Amino acid sequence: MSLEPITGRYLAAEIAGRRQRIYVEEAGQGRPVLCLHTAGADTRQWRHVMNDAEITGANRIIAFDMPWHGKSLPPEGFQAEEYLLTTETYMETVLKVAEGLGLDRPVLAGCSMGGRIALQLAARHPDRFSGFVAIEASDFQPAWYDIDWFHRPDAHGGEMGAALVSTNISPHAPEAERWNTLWMFMSSGPGVFRGDLGFYTRDDSLVGRLKDIDTARTPVHLIVGAYDFTCTPEDAARTAAAIPGATLSVMEELGHFPMSEHPAGFRPFFLEALAKMPAPERIAAE
């Protein structure tokens, strides 16, 4: 029997004029690192990072479930709504969580759509963060599938979504973690994955903003897996090349959900990324 160091609480915040109850988990102490999950999933993707004593010894790892995801309920009136995530609402959500938790310029680490919004925030709100780790993140990809597949009355969107995203899990991933990763997609709320993909596959507003990111002020490091066929190494390389000063690491044996699908394989790359981010003393001195 053992008790993990991860603790969870709920944050009440008004986002885009609506009250949201947001589930937040954290572990560790030191430099704050705010972590964002992928589309159609939740904070559980960061479970191994939060249980890694070497990481949490000097970093306060924090992750939260986006509204509609995991243990964060959808807002009042959701039952008659079509969920569609937007860049503006997503950015406001991240900023409100950081503010609500009283975080002073955390490192922002996001995967997939979380990496996309991290780069948007790097371009538009760099003063609120000390650095950015963009995992499986790129400027833009249109969908190579029909996002409406994942929310229909005659089939289970979660099971179809999981079967589709399994394309992006590396065959090197341990079997148990492959299925833990897929479980989140299988069990996500109806229409939520589709609504996230609407943001991810239709909003190309980041493309023109990448050149505005000042990596001398806030470093940007990208990480991408060779088995990722949603954000390929080519997509990540193109994105990194458009951000002056950004760095990129390619993980040859990992896919689109590296921290969740293959924790041991991801670990050295995340440690490398954190080492590239400003030390807590430097953040405090600025």
Added chain:
Amino acid sequence: MLERFEEMAAGIEARPHLLRLGALFSETVLVEVGGDEYYLAFDRGHLVSVTGGPSKKTPWRFALVTDREALETFWQPLPPPGFHDIFAMAKIGRMKMLGDMLALVKSLRFVKEVLAIPRAAREETAA
């Protein structure tokens, strides 16, 4: 190639979870390998027959068109990027998916796991 498909038919019967996943899957799937046609007829998840082509009169719900080398690479225990999954193969241009895509997507986990049975069998032999 026919042996591989027979391996799939036997593999399904040995995996009760696949029969649960495929309980509503009664379709004919065309798999075309290097120009050779194979019609896989499923009945409630059971792969009941595999018939070689060519045939212009066998109706199919969806088709997977690939080449022998790509498929053999797909069945390796640790395939390189792009050959590890049918959608990845489509993305790198080594597989075409034709016909009723929604029928494929609705049973995607079942179809993917059935197609991967020869890989699992090799892993079991190696272990």
